[in-house]
Amino acid sequence: MIDILRIIVDFTAFYSIYLMLSVSLNLEYGYTGIPNFGKVMFFAGGAFTVGAIAGRMLAPLAGIDLSKLDYCMNNVYVGSLVSRYLAQHAGLALAVFIALVIAGSLVGAFLGWLASYPSIRLREDYLGMTLVVSGELLRIVSLNYDPLVCGTFGAKTPNPFSFLSGFAMDFTRSAFMFTIAMLTWLIVGRLVKSPFGRLLKAIREEEEAAEALGKDVVKVRMKVLMLGSAIAGAAGALYAFYIGIVHPSDYAPLRTFIVWVMVIIGGAGNNLGAAVGALIYLFVDRTLAIAKTYMPVLPFDLNYLTYVFLGIILILVLIFKPEGLIPESLEVREEIREEASQ
Amino acid sequence: MVSDLRTINVTKRFGGITALNSVNIRVEPDSIVMLIGPNGSGKTTLINVIAGYYKPDKGHVLFNGFDITGWLPHEIFKTGIVRTFQIPRPFKKLSVLDNLLLAVRSNPGESIINALFRAEKWKEREREALQKAYDVLELLDLERVKNKKAAELSGGQLKLLEIGRALMAEPKLILMDEPVAGVNPSLAHEIMDHIVSLRNTLRLSFLIVEHRLDIVLDYVDKVYAMSHGKVISVGKPSRVISDPQVVEAYLGG
Numbered sequence: 043m044i045d046i047l048r049i050i051v052d053f054t055a056f057y058s059i060y061l062m063l064s065v066s067l068n069l070e071y072g073y074t075g076i077p078n079f080g081k082v083m084f085f086a087g088g089a090f091t092v093g094a095i096a097g098r099m100l101a102p103l104a105g106i107d108l109s110k111l112d113y114c115m116n117n118v119y120v121g122s123l124v125s126r127y128l129a130q131h132a133g134l135a136l137a138v139f140i141a142l143v144i145a146g147s148l149v150g151a152f153l154g155w156l157a158s159y160p161s162i163r164l165r166e167d168y169l170g171m172t173l174v175v176s177g178e179l180l181r182i183v184s185l186n187y188d189p190l191v192c193g194t195f196g197a198k199t200p201n202p203f204s205f206l207s208g209f210a211m212d213f214t215r216s217a218f219m220f221t222i223a224m225l226t227w228l229i230v231g232r233l234v235k236s237p238f239g240r241l242l243k244a245i246r247e248e249e250e251a252a253e254a255l256g257k258d259v260v261k262v263r264m265k266v267l268m269l270g271s272a273i274a275g276a277a278g279a280l281y282a283f284y285i286g287i288v289h290p291s292d293y294a295p296l297r298t299f300i301v302w303v304m305v306i307i308g309g310a311g312n313n314l315g316a317a318v319g320a321l322i323y324l325f326v327d328r329t330l331a332i333a334k335t336y337m338p339v340l341p342f343d344l345n346y347l348t349y350v351f352l353g354i355i356l357i358l359v360l361i362f363k364p365e366g367l368i369p370e371s372l373e374v375r376e377e378i379r380e381e382a383s384q
Numbered sequence: 385m386v387s388d389l390r391t392i393n394v395t396k397r398f399g400g401i402t403a404l405n406s407v408n409i410r411v412e413p414d415s416i417v418m419l420i421g422p423n424g425s426g427k428t429t430l431i432n433v434i435a436g437y438y439k440p441d442k443g444h445v446l447f448n449g450f451d452i453t454g455w456l457p458h459e460i461f462k463t464g465i466v467r468t469f470q471i472p473r474p475f476k477k478l479s480v481l482d483n484l485l486l487a488v489r490s491n492p493g494e495s496i497i498n499a500l501f502r503a504e505k506w507k508e509r510e511r512e513a514l515q516k517a518y519d520v521l522e523l524l525d526l527e528r529v530k531n532k533k534a535a536e537l538s539g540g541q542l543k544l545l546e547i548g549r550a551l552m553a554e555p556k557l558i559l560m561d562e563p564v565a566g567v568n569p570s571l572a573h574e575i576m577d578h579i580v581s582l583r584n585t586l587r588l589s590f591l592i593v594e595h596r597l598d599i600v601l602d603y604v605d606k607v608y609a610m611s612h613g614k615v616i617s618v619g620k621p622s623r624v625i626s627d628p629q630v631v632e633a634y635l636g637g
Contacts, residue, residue: 229500232499232500233496233499233500236493236499236500236503236506237485237486237491237493237494237499237506237510238493238494238495238496238499239499240478240482240485240486241486241494243475243477243478244475244478244486247474247475247476247477247478248473248474248475248476250437250457250469250473251469251473251474251475251549252475252486253456253457253458253461254435254457254461254466254467254468254469255461255466255486255487255549255553256458256461256462256489256490256553257458257494258458259458265496269496311477370477372477372478372479372531372533373478373479373482374479374481374531
């Protein structure tokens with residue numbers, strides 16, 4: 043019984059992270075038409091923020107003098123001492139957790155601004171390429187520059203939920219993550235139903251016509267990329283806390299494309315579609331991961347089948363429902379019209 | 385609403401081709417001015433320069449005394465100049481109603497903060513806009529299709545939607561690129577009647593590029609004829625179309 047609960051709790055944690063990523067890409071690509079092929083960069087930005095700051099910031103509190111100790115060589119040790127310290131200070135631990143998630147999203151937003159600044163004026167295809175490259179750039183720099191997340195060692199992240207233990211800890215952590223993800227989903231949902239959402243779709247459909255009607259297209263795109271990247275940054279911070287270590291090679295371009303698959307399967311330009319797409323991906327991924335533990339030894343790693351299954355699903359969706367499982371809906375503005383006629 | 389547009393010696397080159405060669409035109413307050421000329425004579429280029437889509441190589445565009453040369457399209461929109469496109473550019477996946485509502489000037493709901501936290505602020509604006517949109521829909525005979533995707537409209541209806549969006553934007557001057565091409569004659573006359581009444585009641589001005597001289601000519605105050613990037617004739621409609629140079633440009637190329 044506890045096994046199934048554990049599986050659900052673990053699933054929820056991962057779902058929260060991927061929900062945020064797919065919602066943010068859907069905002070950028072599905073609604074605004076920005077081909078963000080660099081999603082992983084902003085995700086990494088949030089994760090690296092946690093990896094770079096959490097251990098170093100809390101070490102002195104846990105009684106460790108970092109001037110006498112090479113942080114990177116000893117970061118697993120430091121991390122576990124910090125976790126032990128945090129176990130005694132639940133309030134501080136949660137405050138650190140929330141603060142670093144916010145910091146991660148701010149770093150994401152900053153990277154979004156930075157990436158958009160030279161490139162957002164580019165045409166779609168060039169913008170996409172620039173973003174892929176920027177994403178790789180961050181990964182390669184962090185792999186070779188120890189002061190960030192200890193390069194090839196990776197940086198251990200302290201566990202802010204260590205004041206609990208066992209299932210209670212996993213459950214609480216997942217509950218926190220899911221709450222943050224749902225809030226994001228609801229906020230984006232509200233945003234895209236407003237005149238702002240209408241503006242985004244208009245920019246996606248006909249940029250020049252939107253300009254002729256006084257819309258500052260470049261500025262709106264920048265705002266969207268910053269907002270989307272802030273969400274991705276927060277997701278990255280959650281991920282860093284959840285898996286307990288930040289390693290640069292974990293942030294390869296493949297992650298970006300998995301999120302793309304979610305959005306395309308679920309339905310670009312539909313907030314619910316983004317949630318469904320993330321659910322389908324995670325269902326395939328986790329089912330295989332669980333199956334693996336029950337399988338006899340196979341001559342290959344079952345996890346790789348995820349890509350095969352996802353590929354099949356993607357092809358089927360593109361053939362039979364090219365606009366995704368839950369396609370973009372036509373806004374009829376019935377509600378406001380009724381109010382207007384009263 | 386005052387609107388006074390002038391171009392002074394506007395020149396625009398594309399590579400070796402001079403699309404506009406020292407063009408001077410003026411759209412006086414409360415007037416309907418028409419721009420005619422054979423294909424490729426530079427009419428649409430002039431509209432694009434005025435609306436900020438092209439930067440002129442030389443010359444100036446003045447609107448109500450401001451030098452708006454080289455301003456970006458959305459900045460020019462703020463001065464009260466709104467353009468329509470020759471080939472309609474609807475927001476295809478939005479409803480016809482949304483196409484119109486989008487054109488509303490400075491909608492508070494188009495800021496992220498207001499959209500999320502100050503619904504009362506933009507809903508009020510949205511209601512006003514909706515009333516206005518219904519008037520525009522009625523005027524352009526688009527009521528039946530208001531909740532359809534713009535992509536589902538016919539060519540003529542898309543032309544009307546272009547005009548509708550411009551009207552929603554509280555303009556002072558509308559630059560219209562072939563507003564009645566592809567529209568049936570009776571509706572075309574209605575549109576032109578309406579343009580005249582907008583001029584008379586709201587004191588809007590119009591600069592209209594159009595080939596359908598038979599329909600439009602009766603409604604306009606002044607005509608500029610262009611050929612090879614130059615203004616070759618200007619004046620009252622009857623005078624311009626009987627100008628031998630204009631006749632030659634149209635017939636003799």
